Amino acid sequence: MNKKLIGVDLGGTTIKFAILTLDGEIQQKWSVETNILDDGKHIVPDIVESINHHLDLYDMKPEQFVGIGMGTPGTVDIENGTVEAAFNLNWKEKQNLKEEIEKGTGMKFAVDNDANVAALGERWKGAGENDDEVTFVTLGTGVGGGVITNGEMVHGAGAGGEIGHINVQPNGYLCTCGNHGCLETYASATGVVRVARDMAEEFAGKSDLKKMLDDGQDISSKIVFDLAKDGDVLAERVVDRVCYYLGFACANIGSLINPSYIVIGGGVSAAGKFLLDQVDSYFKEFAFPSVKKSTTLKLAELGNEAGVIGAASLALKFNK
Amino acid sequence: MNKKLIGVDLGGTTIKFAILTLDGEIQQKWSVETNILDDGKHIVPDIVESINHHLDLYDMKPEQFVGIGMGTPGTVDIENGTVEAAFNLNWKEKQNLKEEIEKGTGMKFAVDNDANVAALGERWKGAGENDDEVTFVTLGTGVGGGVITNGEMVHGAGAGGEIGHINVQPNGYLCTCGNHGCLETYASATGVVRVARDMAEEFAGKSDLKKMLDDGQDISSKIVFDLAKDGDVLAERVVDRVCYYLGFACANIGSLINPSYIVIGGGVSAAGKFLLDQVDSYFKEFAFPSVKKSTTLKLAELGNEAGVIGAASLALKFNK
Structure with a gap:
């Protein structure tokens, strides 16, 4: 049956x-x-x-x-x-x-x-390949996630998986949670735009992103990533900064629980391999040597x- | 039977x-x-x-x-x-x-x-109170640890629990693992001494710790903590810095897997409540609000x- x-x-x-x-x-x-x-x-x-x-x-x-x-x-x-x-x-x-x-x-x-x-879902039928050790990071309006170890969801004392609130920058941006420097303030869709606005202020060179911001146009994380792919210098720097924080957080997740896969999903991850490769490069800078070899960063595969x-x-x- | x-x-x-x-x-x-x-x-x-x-x-x-x-x-x-x-x-x-x-x-x-x-051991019969969610951090010659979630040891892809190699300071001290800024380089017994030597160089005030270092005496993490307890200004600053990094790492462990208890053991933890209170204060600065309430930092109870x-x-x- x-x-x-x-x-x-x-x-x-x-x-x-x-x-x-x-x-x-x-x-x-x-x-x-x-x-x-x-x-x-x-x-x-x-x-x-x-x-x-x-x-x-x-x-x-x-x-x-x-x-x-x-x-x-x-x-x-x-x-x-x-x-x-x-x-x-x-x-x-x-x-x-x-x-x-x-x-x-x-x-x-x-x-x-x-x-x-x-x-x-991503663990069972997506990028997690049904492995027992999978951490999922979703970059949307906020940054969320879920941690699976020994094949089971980690709830901890009830609030496990608050990946968006891993601190990546002491004294950094103020977060909705009241702390300063949470991953979410840099790597969510709104975080990317915030980084862009901030870096644009100090940027003096030629950049379409800078021009758009100065003109008061609405920008999105997608626009930032698209401009970076096209070689816009400011946009490249913004993406580099966002990927730095993501790579730092992924490395520390790796050193603590060494997942087989850290799967990155959510709207911001639509930037695809362009995003993943840069996150991976910072991940490799910060992760423990055996973790670099055994933890693989992947893009989510199942969408919504x-x-x-x-x-x-x-x-x-x-x-x- | x-x-x-x-x-x-x-x-x-x-x-x-x-x-x-x-x-x-x-x-x-x-x-x-x-x-x-x-x-x-x-x-x-x-x-x-x-x-x-x-x-x-x-x-x-x-x-x-x-x-x-x-x-x-x-x-x-x-x-x-x-x-x-x-x-x-x-x-x-x-x-x-x-x-x-x-x-x-x-x-x-x-x-x-x-x-x-x-x-x-600490989970079963010590400070972990036989809870299903316990992370153990041991501050010895190096910094090590173990992570228990859902009542089971987390091995990840084989290298889980490398807590000493959580990055707490990008571009920080060079670690034996080849990375820069691992927790171990600041919070192990040798790390504490390294922080002391470093901070002594830039310290101009009156301090027995400074005098000992200038005299070329052998110091240990125990001496640093003992002097800090006695109000030596330099030693207090060293302890503050070490506890800052420990609190930062514990907060990020908390936001990821929200253990009921993070248990701190090993030789350096002999400094007891003096250490724990300062780590806890930085933990509370960096941890996600619900994690501050549900994750408790404790000293190990079983010794060796x-x-x-x-x-x-x-x-x-x-x-x-």
Whole structure:
């Protein structure tokens, strides 16, 4: 009997769903808009309804599934299957996800936070090659991540994987967390732009990036990387600085836990090999010699499917 | 039937042995000198003989033991129970520890490196309070450590726990590993002295530490900490600098894997609460807010018994 998994990737604008085989192959996928009105009280019922509706559509029964796994923003209590402080969903109060979704669908349910779930996805079916030792770093609006050691997600005392808040520059930029010099302040999409603005002020040479900033144009991390690829001197320096901090953080991750793979994903990683090679060069400058050989930096491979795939993998534990 | 464990802590000068209960209580202990002559070829036979001799002495049989666990210097292959590159034992070639010791004693055998084994000891019966999330940092001649997540030792791709080689100062002191600015170059016993010598050169005020260094006296990290406790201005600055780097490294360990406890041991940690409080203050400056609350820095509690206790715990896996 070939049972299936359901993966749910709950985000602030859409909820992505997928039905997967136990090997992690996506067989069906769909998505619905996230309705965050009324303190987000429609979200869980919408998830339940959408799953039940699609099971009807595909003529499938809950018994054909091992269970449902979900990634969510906010602070997750994995044991109890609850979440709170998910502000982009308007969830201020604690939500009993496990209780409501198990009751509503008749399937077992497991949950973790969205960054961890994406890490699990990349580890299982993406750049992590299903290795037991994978660290995932996602460069988006912020910098997040997830750490897998001995084949298991590291939650630590509850706040494991705060990779964006590794300090890379004492007395550096002020971070939203209140500290100064967190990786996120340099290597997130907004961080890259901040570095660009800062370096532009002291830059005197010829640069399109400088001109754009002086003209008050909106710039993005993509523009910075594109200009650097085209040889814009200022943009090259900005990218060098961002990659320096990323390489420094990756080296220290390597010296501590020596993952087989450090997988870099998220919007900023769209800069691809151009980014990876420069990060790797600083990684090799700072990492312990045997770590340089045994830890490989890679680009993420699953894009935004990492979420549903990793979420589904949470339900594998029910397959006994 | 109350079976026992044997723990062996193999060092460059002595080999420590202990017989423990399954709860980790030491019932007997003894030690022998390490004979590193003839490429260290006497070491394994000496271990076998010493164990067999003491079993005779206590009128015990191999069947009364779950197994033997050992910590050793060098690069350990845990699966195969071999070790190589243990230079302070004169072991250049690969040693088949598991094969020889199991054959010689009739008991099951497990091995890991000495820093990891000390971490397991402190986790099990020391400052780690048997928590599943413990990182151990040992400040000795070098700086080493071990990382435990989800209750398991993290080996990563083979070189996990190289805490001494976390970079804390880009372009800092040259390390034996070839990199610049590793934690070990500042926070090991020799590192503390190096910081003292360096800071003394630029120090103009009144200081006994300065006078000792100018007189060409031998100083130790203990002298530096003792003088700092007595209010010597230069020594205070040296300790502040060392604690800054330790706090920075601990904060970044915290943000990555959020251990419940970061346990600080080794010779330098004999400075006690005086050291810990200053490290903690920098830790709190650099750590992510929720990590400050959930990760606690503590001093090691087992002293040099951590090795035999942690080693013995390796054999617990045979207790089925």
